[in-house]
Amino acid sequence: MFALVDCNNFFVSCERLFRPDLTNQPVLVLSNNDGCVVARSQEVRELGVPMGVPYFQIKDVVRRNNIQCFSSNFALYSDISQRIISILGQYAADIEVYSIDEAFMDLANMPIENLQSWGDDLTRRVQRDIGMPVSVGIAPNKTLAKLASHYAKKQSKSCIIDPSSNHANYTKILEDTDVDDIWGVGRSNSARLKSVGIKNALQLSGVSESWAHQVFGVNGVRVCSELNGKQVYSLEAHKPPQKSLMVSRSFGHTINNLYELETAVVNFASRAGYKLRRSNQQVSNFGIYLRFKTPDGETHNQMLSAKLSMASNDTPELVGESLRLLREAFSPDYGYRKAGVFTNNLTSANLCQVNLLDKLSPKIRQKRTKLMEAMDNINQKYGNDTIHVGAMDATKNSWHSQKKRISPAYTTDWLQLPKVRGLKD
Structure with a gap:
């Protein structure tokens, strides 16, 4: 079995970590030069702000809804990510850091009956020690683990997809998953699949291997195999050297x-x-x-x-x-x-x-x-x-990207540590 630990709205959650006043408030994070939206809180999504939209196009929406905007603070995000990974290392021996906010974990030797409590405990631990919300998806392969983590966000607890022991739950999750949300499908393939009537993961899992290969190549065959519970992709705990x-x-x-x-x-x-x-x-x-x-x-x-x-x-x-x-x-x-x-x-x-x-x-x-x-x-x-x-000439970096809304480097710069003030009795 594999687990995928996915940090919820990672950039936004990092900004809220030291700004509790922004809890349940609309927050977005901008790209380099404060150009485009790269992260949105749920409140911003509900306002209809799309991912990747240029900031200048939504200035009125930001002003009307009092949306808090931040420049990307990668020093903060990277440090919080490393802290989370250090906790994950206490829960599994083999970990593949897939991105700054996602990691796969190998649970091969864990009894099936312990998976739910393991995932829920990990979620609570990260929230308690770091203050970050995470979703845990557990399944027999990486593709289904990705779907499970996506589903876990909706139910606020760890999600397990196991075709062999709970086929009804497995079928329901696949049926509820749009092809857009399947790991490895991609935008162009998603549009192609929908044009022939395949709109969800359950429908895609039912196509033949030859059809999948014809429509989107070897990768399509691999995706379909994993949707059917087979393991194609292994854990890459030690990534090959960069080329x-x-x-x-x-x-x-x-x-x-x-x-x-x-x-x-x-x-x-x-x-x-x-x-x-x-x-x-x-x-x-x-x-x-x-x-x-x-x-x-x-x-x-x-x-x-x-x-x-x-x-x-x-x-x-x-x-x-x-x-x-x-x-x-x-x-x-x-x-x-x-x-x-x-x-x-x-x-x-x-x-x-x-x-x-x-x-x-x-x-x-x-x-x-x-x-x-x-x-x-x-x-x-x-x-x-x-x-x-x-x-x-480290003192004259006027060429740097514009970051007019960047938050302090709370965890990596002594001069920017958050200050704690005590209240008098």
């Missing part, structure tokens, strides 16, 4: 000068270097990505890359290559709106091939490796960018 990496961001305003653009790209390259070292990987090719408008108003995307003299995850080396490519591509006539760095074909940092044409000697490489390790340790202990390359 590519991209760090990018849209700017808070149009950039026309090289210095400001360099500062942004150096930040991205530094972040990429840290991510590579954290995953014990390195790259032999590195590139930059730019999005800009030309004087005639047309939007263009540009990508440039270069081969490093030797596979590396050294921040100064990645920064130097990024700046060289940027200076080659930059034009003062363009208005830059987004930039980033990217790389493909990541390899293990344990694989080291000596290159006679390497710009750095093996001894220098060894010293640089120790330097990067020391820098990462200090930044981890004292905060991001405590030590950084000078070109980052």
